[in-house]
Structure formats: C-alpha cells, structure tokens
Amino acid sequence: ESIIQPQATDAERAAESALRPKQLEEFVGQPKLRKQLQLVLEAAKLRGACADHILLSGPPGLGKTTLAMIVASEMGSALRLTSGPAIQHAGDLASILSSLQEGDVLFIDEIHRLARPAEEMLYLAMEDFRVDVVVGKGPGATSIPLTLPPFTVVGATTRSGLLPAPLRDRFGYTGHLEYYEHDELEKIVVRSARLLDADLEPAAALELARRSRGTPRIANRLLRRVSDYAQVHGNGVISLASAHAALELFEVDPYGLDRLDRMVLEGIIHRFNGGPVGLSTLAMSIGEEPETVETVSEPYLVREGFLSRTPRGRIATASAWKHLGLSMPADLLS
Ligand code: ADP
DSSP: OOTTOSSOOGGGHHHHHTTOOOSGGGOOSOHHHHHHHHHHHHHHHHHTSOOOOEEEEOOTTSSHHHHHHHHHHHHTOOEEEEETTTOOSHHHHHHHHHTOOTTOEEEEETGGGOOHHHHHHHHHHHHHSEEEEEESSGGGOEEEEEEOOOOEEEEEESOGGGSOHHHHTTOSEEEEOOOOOHHHHHHHHHHHHHHHTOEEOHHHHHHHHHTSTTOHHHHHHHHHHHHHHHHHHSSSEEOHHHHHHHHHHTTOOTTSOOHHHHHHHHIIIIIHTTOOBOHHHHHHHTTOOHHHIIIIIHHHHHHTTSEEEETTEEEEOHHHHHHTTOOOOGGGOO
C-alpha cells in the first residue's frame, strides 16, 4: 500500500469518517458542483418530494461518498450504502430495493461495476419505482412485481463514460468532481487539523496541500502521518520543518511524487532509455502490478507532465528527466 494511493484502505475508513463534512456549507471547493447540487436539493425540498437521482463522477478520494452523505443529511433522509462490486446477483439488489423506505437515499459506489442483470433491475426501479422479486427456486420460481416508495439513488463512478447510456439517462443530475486547487486543500487540512486537535502551522498546511495530488483523501492521510511525526519527535506542533522531515521519511517529494512514482519514471528512463515502453513490461520491470501503476501512479504523472501515454507506450518527458536530476539525451529531444 502506498501513501499516495487515492483509494482508502480498510483501516483508514474510521479515521476518514471523523473528517467528513456533514453539510454542503462545510464542503470545501467544487464551487460549481456545490451550487448545482444545492439547487437540485432546494427545489426538491420546495416540492416536498425526493431529490432526482444524482450521478457523481470523478477520481477516487475527491468527495463522492461525502457528498452522498451530505445529500441524505440535507434532505433529512436515511442513507443506505452499497457498491457495484458488492452486488453479486440481481437478487442482492432486489432485497436492498425492497427494503427502502420513502425518501431514502441509496448510495451505490462504483456503480459502473454492477453486473448487467442488476443494472437492468436498477434502471427499472429508478424510473418506475418497481422491482420484480423472484420467490422460490428452479421451475417453481415466480416473479412478484413490487411497487417501491419514492427514493433517490446517488451513484458514484470514476468516469461517467463507463456507464451504459440507459443507466446514465436515469440520472436527473450529473455532477463532475475536479481535482482540488492548493488553496482548497489547504483549507481542508486546516479544518481536519482542527477536528483532530492537531497544532498545524500555516506554512506546513500549504506544504501538505502542495504534495497531496489534488486529492483530499491524500491530504488528510499526509496530515495524520505528519501529526504522528510531530508528536513522536517534537512537542506535537506541526511546523514546516517537522512536515518536511515527516514527508521525507515517507518518501513524498516536493511535487507529491512518492517511491512508486519515482520507480516508474526511473524504470522508463534507466531500463528503456526514456521509452516508449508498454504498461505491462514497465510494471514487470519494477515488480509492480500493471493495475497499480495505471491507477495509482500514472494519472498524476500524466497530469503533472512527467509521463506521456502514446500508442506505442509510455514515455518519460523532459520534466521527468529533470526532476530526477538527469538531462535528457539530445537525440530524445524532439
Ligand atoms: P470518494 O468517495 O470520492 O473516494 P470520499 O468522499 O470518501 O471520496 O472522501 C475522502 C476523504 O476526503 C474523506 O475523509 C473526506 O472527509 C475528505 N474530503 C473529500 N472531499 C472533501 C471536501 N470537499 N472538503 C473536506 N473534506 C473532503
């Protein structure tokens, strides 16, 4: 497990839930999405109805689960949480759907990973508030149509393009989450430090923001490690110096690159003369899973201009050579 991975580890979920904003007001950043969502919720409240189904798309760690919880709390509704991979059979979904109460918010994380039969059941339920429950097994099984009370689905996906059109069309509102700016991440760590009762100096807050890859989950995780460090090696105050020392210990560099990112760049440069090299060859050469390289490391390296993806494979850019203190050979500069 890497300190810069955007997905949460199981162990970290409790720590995370303590830091979740509870109201839309408290949610930092994403100004456009926040305004749109506020309108959708206000309008539903005025009508005295459930909110439209809401789809949230964006990379992991940017606040989709948090927003689903906020939707439920703003609507004064109960929240049910599940995920695409957790629903193995359509029957699993049928039992969730048939237990919903009027006004409930059903959060489905990784909704693009629902199996086809569950997906079809879901869009019927979303559109007509109806589900067919199968009773019994084998030839004697019968299907009983059941009417559901009105409810709101909040779906989360890393890319809305991954959803089949019929499902995507059932959502009345789709919000896109963008990576956060440094000043927004700074506000997030300052708020988290306050909740954790940690003494965070402003310069250290900015430094954490810069190294968090635009991702609140990573910002909060770095804050926890830096706070540990300040407690063990000092008087608990997180100064710029203690933040630097802690980040060095965890091998997170000034650009937010960690060991894995540097291994990727060094691999391309030293073993494949800067590329192009295919993803699986590259991953194998550094002893990592292709999926880890592709989902944890690459998106940020591409976004920061250290790596480019071409049809022939991955290439380390001139900035990557420079970042590693190397100069790019003249014949590669073109
Ligand atoms: P996702 O579901 O997109 O993977 P989460 O909603 O689980 O992300 O957020 C990850 C962590 O980051 C949570 O601890 C949450 O409190 C924090 N977080 C995310 N977005 C914000 C935000 N806009 N303001 C404050 N904290 C945030």
